[in-house]
Amino acid sequence: MNHRTSSPEAINEIFRQFRDRGHRAYGEDVTEEQHALQCAALAQRQGEEPAVIAACLLHDFGHLLHDLGEDIADRGVDARHEHVGANRLSAWFGSAVVEPIRLHAASKRYLCWKDPGYYAGLSGASQQSLALQGGVMTDQEAHAFEANPHFDRAVRVRRYDDQGKDPEMVTPRLEEYRGLLESLLIH
Numbered sequence: 219m220n221h222r223t224s225s226p227e228a229i230n231e232i233f234r235q236f237r238d239r240g241h242r243a244y245g246e247d248v249t250e251e252q253h254a255l256q257c258a259a260l261a262q263r264q265g266e267e268p269a270v271i272a273a274c275l276l277h278d279f280g281h282l283l284h285d286l287g288e289d290i291a292d293r294g295v296d297a298r299h300e301h302v303g304a305n306r307l308s309a310w311f312g313s314a315v316v317e318p319i320r321l322h323a324a325s326k327r328y329l330c331w332k333d334p335g336y337y338a339g340l341s342g343a344s345q346q347s348l349a350l351q352g353g354v355m356t357d358q359e360a361h362a363f364e365a366n367p368h369f370d371r372a373v374r375v376r377r378y379d380d381q382g383k384d385p386e387m388v389t390p391r392l393e394e395y396r397g398l399l400e401s402l403l404i405h
């Protein structure tokens with residue numbers, strides 16, 4: 219599917235989704251928009267490249283595109299939001315933004331394989347959804363994942379994702395990322 223749109227339309231659609239659905243509960247006492255902004259701000263503080271900051275901001279965009287409810291993991295449903303979001307965003311952004319988004323659930327499965335302490339540090343909701351997403355990677359899956367050209371970025375995005383769940387955190391507003399997102403649009 220290839221339906222590229224000009225810069226303002228793409229960004230406006232993204233912002234519209236946040237406006238209409240960003241108030242939804244991400245879980246863990248933050249909304250979808252707060253979680254997205256926190257992940258992006260954490261990446262920014264670490265001096266990450268723009269593509270990683272954008273991937274952090276948009277990694278759960280797929281959550282804003284479905285109407286399956288806010289408690290789907292509780293109901294044992296995996297909406298495969300990482301693919302839904304990545305597929306939509308691939309009309310507008312290149313692989314450095316899109317692939318870490320597509321891989322952010324896989325990155326969790328990988329980190330559970332790589333680091334025995336990682337699973338214990340995950341939030342309850344992330345632990346719960348792990349099983350739905352395929353569980354801990356096998357050795358074979360993990361080695362194949364490490365060979366993915368987007369492996370490194372994807373794991374970094376995942377680390378910010380895991381941290382962006384602080385109800386008290388103060389972040390820049392969504393509007394402040396408009397220029398960054400526009401600079402990454404493919405034309």
Ligand SMILES: [Fe+2]
Nearest residue numbers: 253277278379
């Ligand atoms: Fe997330």
